[in-house]
Structures are given as C-alpha cells and as structure tokens.
Amino acid sequence: MKPKVAVFDFTGCEGCELNKLNFEDELLAFLEHIDIVEWREAMDDKSDHYTIAIVEGSISTPDCVERIHDIRNRSEILIALGACAVQGGMNAMKNQYPLEQVREDVYGCHKDLFPTLPALPLSRYVRVDYEVRGCPMTKNEFLKILTSILMGKKPIKPTHAVCVECKLNENECVYDKGMVCLGPITRGGCDSLCTNFGQYCTGCRGLVDEPDVEAMLAILNRHGLSIVEAKKRLELFNYENQAL
Amino acid sequence: MTKDLNINVQHLTRVEGHGNIVVNMKNGKLEKARLEIVEAPRFFEAMLKGRSFHEAHIITSRICGICSLGHQIASLKATEHALGLEVSEQTILLRKLLIHGATIQSNILHAYFLATPDLLGVGSVFPLISSHKDVVVRALRMKKLANDIGDTVSGRAVHPITLVPGGFTHIPSVKELENLKKRLVEQMVPDALDTVETMVALAESVPHFNRETEYISLHSDSEYALYDGDIYSSDTGRSPVEKYLNMTNEFVVPYSTSKHAKHNRDSLMVGALARWNNNYKQMHDIAKNAGFRMGLTTPCTNPYMNTIAQVAEAIHCTLDAIDIIDRLLSKGLKNERPNQAPVQFGTGVAATEVPRGILYHEYTYNQQGQIEKANCIIPTGQNLGNIDDDMVKLVPEIIQEPKEKIVLNLEMLVRAYDPCISCSVHIMDVDFIE
Numbered sequence: 001m002k003p004k005v006a007v008f009d010f011t012g013c014e015g016c017e018l019n020k021l022n023f024e025d026e027l028l029a030f031l032e033h034i035d036i037v038e039w040r041e042a043m044d045d046k047s048d049h050y051t052i053a054i055v056e057g058s059i060s061t062p063d064c065v066e067r068i069h070d071i072r073n074r075s076e077i078l079i080a081l082g083a084c085a086v087q088g089g090m091n092a093m094k095n096q097y098p099l100e101q102v103r104e105d106v107y108g109c110h111k112d113l114f115p116t117l118p119a120l121p122l123s124r125y126v127r128v129d130y131e132v133r134g135c136p137m138t139k140n141e142f143l144k145i146l147t148s149i150l151m152g153k154k155p156i157k158p159t160h161a162v163c164v165e166c167k168l169n170e171n172e173c174v175y176d177k178g179m180v181c182l183g184p185i186t187r188g189g190c191d192s193l194c195t196n197f198g199q200y201c202t203g204c205r206g207l208v209d210e211p212d213v214e215a216m217l218a219i220l221n222r223h224g225l226s227i228v229e230a231k232k233r234l235e236l237f238n239y240e241n242q243a244l
Numbered sequence: 245m246t247k248d249l250n251i252n253v254q255h256l257t258r259v260e261g262h263g264n265i266v267v268n269m270k271n272g273k274l275e276k277a278r279l280e281i282v283e284a285p286r287f288f289e290a291m292l293k294g295r296s297f298h299e300a301h302i303i304t305s306r307i308c309g310i311c312s313l314g315h316q317i318a319s320l321k322a323t324e325h326a327l328g329l330e331v332s333e334q335t336i337l338l339r340k341l342l343i344h345g346a347t348i349q350s351n352i353l354h355a356y357f358l359a360t361p362d363l364l365g366v367g368s369v370f371p372l373i374s375s376h377k378d379v380v381v382r383a384l385r386m387k388k389l390a391n392d393i394g395d396t397v398s399g400r401a402v403h404p405i406t407l408v409p410g411g412f413t414h415i416p417s418v419k420e421l422e423n424l425k426k427r428l429v430e431q432m433v434p435d436a437l438d439t440v441e442t443m444v445a446l447a448e449s450v451p452h453f454n455r456e457t458e459y460i461s462l463h464s465d466s467e468y469a470l471y472d473g474d475i476y477s478s479d480t481g482r483s484p485v486e487k488y489l490n491m492t493n494e495f496v497v498p499y500s501t502s503k504h505a506k507h508n509r510d511s512l513m514v515g516a517l518a519r520w521n522n523n524y525k526q527m528h529d530i531a532k533n534a535g536f537r538m539g540l541t542t543p544c545t546n547p548y549m550n551t552i553a554q555v556a557e558a559i560h561c562t563l564d565a566i567d568i569i570d571r572l573l574s575k576g577l578k579n580e581r582p583n584q585a586p587v588q589f590g591t592g593v594a595a596t597e598v599p600r601g602i603l604y605h606e607y608t609y610n611q612q613g614q615i616e617k618a619n620c621i622i623p624t625g626q627n628l629g630n631i632d633d634d635m636v637k638l639v640p641e642i643i644q645e646p647k648e649k650i651v652l653n654l655e656m657l658v659r660a661y662d663p664c665i666s667c668s669v670h671i672m673d674v675d676f677i678e
Contacts, residue, residue: 013306013308013309014309015309015402018309018402019402024388027384028380028384063282090291091287093291094287094291136309136402193400197399198412198414199399199413199414202302229296232294232295236302
C-alpha cells in the first residue's frame with residue numbers, strides 16, 4: 001500500500017505549499033509512489049490516519065494548538081515545512097510586543113473577537129521528525145527528504161553555512177559589493193540561491209548549530225549597521241532562536 | 245415558500261487560507277449568508293516597524309506566497325515614491341514581464357486546479373490525472389513556463405529575489421530571454437488557445453447567476469492596466485491612486501479576521517472580472533475574442549465568470565510577454581545597478597493589479613530610511629462584502645435545489661473569486677506611535 005500523505009497549513013503565507021504545486025516535473029512521478037489523502041488547498045477529501053503529515057506555518061492561536069496535537073496523534077511521520085513551521089519565521093517578529101497591545105493596535109475595540117498567542121515553531125508543541133527549511137521552503141531539500149523517507153533512508157541535515165555554498169558557486173562576496181549578508185551564520189542547503197542572484201542572504205533558513213552571534217554582529221557593525229540594526233537583521237527570520 | 249436551511253462549511257477547500265461558509269434560513273427567511281474568515285491574523289505591523297527601506301518588500305512579500313510578486317511590486321513602487329527613487333525603462337519592462345508570468349501562473353492554477361474540478365464533478369485535480377491526463381499535463385506545462393519566467397528574471401517565482409528598490413540585483417541574459425520567448429511562442433500560445441477550447445466545453449457548467457455591482461480596477465490610457473494606472477470605478481470613474489482610502493473605507497465585521505471594504509455601494513468587486521469589465525477594450529485582440537467565445541459579455545455581471553476572465557487574461561499576458569521580451573531585446577539589455585540613493589524621506593502610495601484585484605501599499609519613512617507608518621489593502625478583503633451580498637441574492641434563487649447543490653454552488657461562488665485569505669488577514673493598517 002502506498003504511504004498516505006497529508007498537507008496542513010497553519011499561520012503563514014502558504015507559499016511553501018504553492019511551491020509544492022510548482023513541482024510540475026516531479027508531481028506526477030511522486031503521485032505514483034504516494035497517495036495524497038488530505039490537502040485543503042488542493043482537494044476536498046479528508047482522512048483519519050497519515051503515514052506522513054507535511055505541516056506548514058507557525059502556531060499562533062488556541063485553535064492552532066488543538067489542531068497540531070490532533071494531527072501529530074494521527075501521523076507516523078511529521079515534517080515541518082518552511083521557516084514558519086521550523087523556526088517561527090517572520091510571524092515570530094510579533095512576539096517582541098505584548099500581545100494585548102498588538103491586538104488592540106489592529107482591531108481596536110474589537111480586539112477580544114480574535115484570540116492570539118505568540119507565533120511559535122511546531123517543535124514547541126509537538127515532536128517534529130524532519131525539517132524542510134527556507135522561506136519559501138527549499139524545493140530540493142523537500143524532494144530529498146521525501147525521497148529518503150520513501151526509500152527508508154535517513155535524510156542528511158545540512159550543518160554548514162550558506163557561505164560554503166556561495167564560495168563553491170564562485171560568487172563575488174556580497175560584502176565586497178558594499179552590502180551586508182547573513183551568509184556566514186545561516187544554515188546552508190539552499191545552494192546560496194539569493195547570493196547567486198546578486199542579493200544578500202536574509203537568514204531565512206535559520207542559523208547554523210552553535211552560531212557565533214557576537215562575531216556576526218561585529219562584522220555587520222564593521223560594515224555600517226548599528227548593533228541595534230544588526231540585531232534586527234538577524235531577528236527577521238530567527239526571532240525565536242535562543243542564541244540571539 | 246417556507247423552508248429551513250442550515251449550512252456550515254468549515255475550512256472551505258481549494259482556496260488559499262481558512263474560511264467558513266455559513267448560511268441560516270428559517271421559515272423561508274434568510275437570516276445569515278456569509279463567508280466567515282477564520283485565518284489566524286499575522287500582525288505585519290510588528291514586523292515592519294523601524295525596518296529599513298531595503299527590507300520592506302522582503303517582508304511584505306511574506307504576506308502571501310501566491311501573491312508575493314504583486315506585494316513586492318506594490319511595495320517597491322510605494323518605497324520608490326516615498327524616497328524619490330527613479331527607475332529605468334528596462335526595470336519597468338522586466339517588472340511587467342514578471343507580472344505577466346505571475347498572472348499566468350496564478351490564473352492557470354486557479355482555473356485548472358481549483359475551479360475546474362467543480363465543473364467536472366470531482367473533489368480535486370488528482371482524479372483528473374487518470375481521466376483527463378492531457379489536460380492536467382497541459383496545465384502543469386503552462387504553470388511551469390509561467391514560473392520559469394519568475395525563476396529566470398527574479399531568481400525564484402515564490403518570494404522573488406532580484407527585485408529591490410530602484411531596480412534589479414541581477415539582469416537575465418539575452419539567451420535566457422530568447423529561450424523564454426521561444427517557449428512562449430511555441431508552447432504557451434498553443435496551450436493557451438487549447439485552454440480556451442477546454443473552457444468553452446466547460447462553460448455550460450458555470451452557474452447562471454447575475455448581480456450587478458461596482459467594479460474597481462486600475463485603468464491606464466496606454467495599455468491593459470496591470471503594473472500601473474489610475475483607480476477606475478464603474479460607478480464613479482477615474483480617481484488618483486493617492487485617494488485610495490476613499491475607494492476602500494475598510495471596516496471590521498465581527499465574523500471575520502479580515503476587514504471588509506466599500507465605496508459607492510454596500511460592496512464592490514475587484515479582480516479579473518472587474519478588469520475585464522473596465523478595460524476589455526485594451527486587451528490583446530486574440531485574448532478579447534477568446535473571452536467573448538468563452539461567454540464573457542461587456543459588462544459581465546456573473547461573478548462565477550471571474551475564472552473565465554482569468555483565462556482570457558492568461559492569453560493576453562502571454563502575448564504581451566512576447567512583445568515585452570522583443571522590446572527588451574531590441575533595446576539591448578543593460579547591466580544596470582539599482583538606484584538606491586534616496587533624494588527624500590516621506591510618504592509614498594502605490595497601487596498595482598495582482599491576480600485577485602487591485603492592491604495598495606503605503607509607507608512613511610523617517611530620516612533614517614526606516615518605516616514609521618504602513619498600510620496595505622488587499623484585493624480579497626475588498627471582495628469579501630461582495631461575496632456576502634452575492635450569497636444573500638443567490639440563496640433564495642436556488643432554494644428549491646437539494647442542499648448539496650446549494651452548498652456546491654456557494655463553494656463554487658467563493659472559489660470563483662479565487663480568494664487569498666492569507667493576504668486578507670495580513671493586518672497592517674496601523675499608525676506606529678513611538
């Protein structure tokens with residue numbers, strides 16, 4: 001029997017899911033090896049049990065908390081898809097403000113209609129088996145992880161920095177172009193896509209293990225950002241990272 | 245006729261984001277018919293406050309994965325207005341090419357994968373892989389080429405990389421553009437025309453329902469307006485983009501985490517059908533005639549036909565993309581650096597058309613080039629009131645049908661608007677007070 005795969009979305013932009021619908025070349029081939037049993041964005045069907053649950057978005061309302069526990073209980077393997085699910089992503093930026101204030105700013109006297117919690121990664125609530133990082137999620141990493149699971153192998157989690165891939169791609173260093181870049185401290189695996197296209201690394205794939213934050217701040221500071229500004233750059237996708 | 249009816253569709257499928265359809269009728273009297281938005285709000289103001297002008301479009305792109313290019317375009321234009329950054333003709337042409345790629349991608353995704361299953365009586369595109377494989381393969385091929393425009397010009401179709409204030413960080417090569425043009429001519433044009441035939445065959449299954457409303461879109465004297473133009477209302481005519489708040493008038497309703505909007509009437513419609521109604525004369529002839537062949541009228545007041553207008557636009561965008569590539573190549577590609585030297589710091593407003601309708605961004609920058617104030621009004625939020633008003637008219641008209649048929653017609657109605665619910669709950673309408 002083919003593995004039953006389901007796709008779920010929580011707080012986020014659904015860009016990672018869209019990226020999956022964008023596997024125009026691979027989609028039909030994958031469908032020969034898996035059964036997609038639930039995917040609200042693409043289909044009506046629902047199922048009770050999943051071999052693999054692919055979950056996008058962060059947890060930010062009481063309703064999300066209930067649903068993610070329910071999904072975990074009914075899944076053998078749970079994959080966190082994209083920056084919001086893996087590390088809280090940009091959503092977590094709101095966690096720097098008191099929730100009461102955030103709600104009042106937006107909805108005014110209607111604030112009590114719409115409950116909200118701090119936006120957190122899935123792993124703060126449930127066990128996560130595999131991570132596909134990036135904003136949006138890195139396509140090749142997703143395909144590798146899914147293929148590994150289907151073949152009974154353990155996918156390799158990248159531990160090197162984006163800089164390593166950027167050098168292998170023989171790009172001119174972003175700093176030499178007069179810009180700042182988070183490549184030295186950001187987890188690789190994206191083949192340095194942004195710097196290949198002349199843009200700086202925004203840190204969307206999260207930080208490396210044991211990141212040297214002080215050294216990174218010093219580099220950013222030396223290249224023109226104040227320490228406050230430098231911290232803000234690092235926090236963009238990584239507000240919930242304990243190292244910051 | 246006295247009848248009771250209770251409909252509650254939780255987390256409607258095949259739309260972007262989370263919404264519920266709720267209808268209550270008691271003794272033949274309609275008490276409630278509406279789309280409730282239950283998507284978790286995301287509080288973008290917290291993410292934008294104090295951020296550099298280099299980051300505004302990177303952040304607002306994340307409001308929505310499907311509309312990420314549109315958010316970047318609106319954001320960049322607003323930032324450029326606020327900082328007085330001029331952009332080159334090449335930059336504008338490359339941006340327009342990207343808009344065409346994103347519009348084709350989104351419209352084709354919606355027409356084939358989200359809307360067509362209803363017309364064929366199935367629950368998703370997956371059963372169609374065995375029953376209509378050639379059509380699914382065609383749809384995937386079209387989507388892929390549309391995304392390849394994004395990947396080639398902007399590095400990545402979802403959350404593009406190369407667009408920055410003042411220009412691009414990377415210019416595609418002549419060879420890449422020639423290759424895109426070749427594929428557009430040899431593959432996309434025939435596929436788009438075959439799509440018309442498919443839609444003509446399916447058009448009989450599009451529900452017959454009409455409700456005239458106020459149609460709002462951009463309008464330009466020089467072209468079918470997508471990148472830029474004035475605001476145009478079918479009720480009140482042209483209005484400058486700076487007056488956008490008069491055209492939207494957002495308000496909170498208790499059953500929706502997204503705000504609603506209104507202008508001249510209780511509700512208004514934006515999106516492909518509004519653009520068709522306001523600007524069809526400027527559409528490429530082949531696309532316009534395809535629109536008529538698929539059953540579009542002028543004006544067309546059947547909201548279900550929004551999907552058909554999207555297909556006509558996909559043809560227009562294909563043909564105009566070919567034209568834009570010709571213009572870029574004949575002028576010669578220049579390896580320009582983006583113009584990122586602000587001449588002022590102030591407020592900038594911009595509007596652009598994204599697949600689901602007119603999108604507004606406004607920012608105010610302080611003297612350090614950091615965002616002090618931001619506002620962003622989303623097409624889906626503007627359409628929500630219109631969807632509710634359609635439901636209120638539709639339900640009594642089909643009340644004699646079996647409940648499943650009523651539910652299906654309501655679901656199809658919401659899907660026809662191709663709502664983007666993540667966008668609609670972006671929540672950014674705030675003044676930052678230090």
